[in-house]
Amino acid sequence: MFRGTVETVRLALPSKGQLEEPTLAFLERCGMRVSKTNPRQYLARMPAFPQVEVLFQRPADIFTKVRDGDVCLGITGFDVVAEGRSDGDETLVLYENLGYGGCDLVLAVPEGWLDVNCLADLADLALEWWEQGRPLRIATKYPNLVREFLYRKDIHHFTLVEASGAIEAAPAIGYADLIADITATGTTLRENRLKQLDDGVILHSEACFIGNRSMLARGGPALAVAEQMLEFIEAHHRGRRYRSILANIPCHEPAALARQMLDRPVVAGLRGPSFLPIYDANGDCVAVTVSIVVREEQLHQAIQEFRRLGSTEVIVSPVEYIFSAESEAVGRLRRALGKN
Template identity: 50%
Template sequence: MQEQIRLALPSKGRMEEETLDFLAGCGLRVNKTNPRQYTATIPALPGVMVLFQRSRDIPVSVAAGDVDLGVTGYDTLAESSAQDSDSVIVIHEGLGYGECSLVMAVPEEWDDTQTVADLARRAAGGTLRVATKYSNLVSRFLAEAGVEKVRVVVADGALESAPTVGYADFIADITSSGTTLRENRLRPLDGGTILNSQAILIGNRAALVSRPAVLEATRQLLEFIEAHLRARGQYMIFANMRGSSVEDIAGRIFSQTDLGGLQGPTIAPMITREGSGAWWAINLVASARQLYDAVRQIRAIGGSGVVVTPVTYIFEELPERYQRLLVALNGKE
C-alpha cells in the first residue's frame, strides 16, 4: 500500500484561491470536487492527500507532525510558536504570491506621529492601545524599537475600524496595496513595517528525515514549482532563416543584443518540399521584457515565420532549493 503524504493548504479567502491557482499553474491541479470538503487530491502526485486548514493553524500542524508539508504565509509562521521550533523547516521561502506587509498604521489626523520614534514619544504621554492579530510580532517589534506604554489588544476581523469604534488607538495589520487603510483614514508609519510576507512551503523535519516518501514528494513539488517560477515571463520564439551554414546563422544571431536564449539558440536544418536547401529553423527563449526587441532583431537578420509561445516550465538540474534542503537535513555543507 502506498504511503500517504499529508499536505496542508489554506482553507479560506484569497490565500486559498491564489494557492490553488498557483499549484494549477505548476501542473499540480488540486482536485477539490466540493467547495465544502476539507480533503482533496493532486492527480499529478497520487501519494499526496491535501488537507485544508486555516493558514494560522498550518505551522502548528506541521510542527506537531499532524501534516508533513504545508503552504502558508510567512507572516503566520513568524507569528506562530512553530517559528522557533526545530521541527519546522522552510523548504521554499518565496512562492511568488500572497505578497503583503505587516505594518503599523495610525489615524491620518495624528499629524505629529509620522515615524516609530514619534509613536514612542506619543505613547510616553499616556498608554496607547494597538489592535492586531499578530501579538507576538508586534510586541517584539515595539520592544526592539524602544516603544513603551503600548498595550496590545488581540483582535480578529476588520481591524481598520478599531480606532473609530474605540477599542484601540492604532492598528498593526497586513496590507497589500494600502487601499483599505486609506479608505479607513489610516496611514502606515515610516519605519513601521514589521515584516514582508508571501506564500512559503514548509515541512516537518522529522518526516523529511525518516520517511523517504515524504522527501521524494517534496522533491517532486520543488521540481514543478521551481520550473514554473523559472518560466514565468519567458517566451519561446521559433523562426525560419535562410543562410549558407549554421555558423552563418549563429553569427547573425549573436550580432544582436537580445537573442542569446538560455545558454544559446538552437539552430537546425529545415526540410522544405524542395529539399533541405538553405533554410534553417531557430528557436530561443526571451523574457517578456525582451520579447518585442527580440522579434524585431530576428526580422532584421532575415528571420521570417516568427512564432511565439509562453514557456510553462524550465527544468534545470536538481532544484536549487532541494539541494539546500538536503544540506539542512543532513546538517552539513
C-alpha cells in the same frame, strides 16, 4: 479525523479567504492540479502525486498542524508562519515566496494624527504617554512580530491588545490607539480613516510552502513529495521569467547566420543558437527554424533582432518550467535536514 497511513503524505491547503483560489491556480500552473470532487469537501487528491492527501484548512491552522506534525506539508501565508514559529520548533519553511498572496503587516494610526507619520514620531508619542502613565494600545493579531519589531526600533512602552477580526475598527471603537495589521492594497485602512506609517512595514508576506522537520527527516514518501513539489515550484518560477521563441529565417549558409547571431547577445542563446533546416522542393536548405529562450524583458528586443536577420515569422510561447542540473530549493531542504 482519520490520520494518514505511512504511505500517505498529508498536504494542507488554505480553505478560506484570499489564499484558496490563488493556491489552487498556482499548483495547477506548477503541474500539480488538485482534484476536488466536491467544492464543500475538506479532502482532495492530487493526480500528479497519488500518495498525497490534500486537506483544506484555515491558514492559521495549517501552520499549527504542520508544526505539531498532524500534517507533513502545507501552503499558508508567511505572516502566519513568522508570527507563530519559535526557535527550535518543527516548522521548516521550504519555499518562502511563492509569488502570490502578497501583503504587508503594517503599523497604522488614525489619519488625523498629523504629528505621527513615522516610527520616530511614534517613539516620541510612546515615551510621552508613558511619562503621563497613559498606555499606548496597539491592536493586532500578530503580537510577536509587532513586539519584536518595535523593540528593534527602540520603542518599548506600549501595550498590545490581541484582537481577532475587524482590527481596523479598533481606534474608532476606542479599544486601541493604533493598529498593526495585514494590508494588500491599503483600501481597508483608508476606508477606516487610518494611515500607514511611512516606515511602518513590519513584514512583507506571500504564500509560502512549509513542512514538518521531523517528518521530512525520516525521508520516505514525505521527503520525496516535498522535493518533487519544490522542483516543480522552482522550475515554474524560473520558467515564468522566460519566453520561448521559434523564428524562421531564410538562410543558405547556417554557419554564417550562426556567426551573425552570436554577435547579438540577446539572441545568442545560452550556448549558441541551434537550427532546424527547412528544405525546398529541390532538396536545398533555404531557411532555418531558430529556437531560443529569452528573458521576458528582452522579448521585444529579441523580436527586433530576428526581424533584422530577415525572419519572416516569430512564434513566442510561455516557458512552463526550467529545470537546472540541481534544484537549489531541494539543496536547501537537504542541508536543513542535515542530509547532503
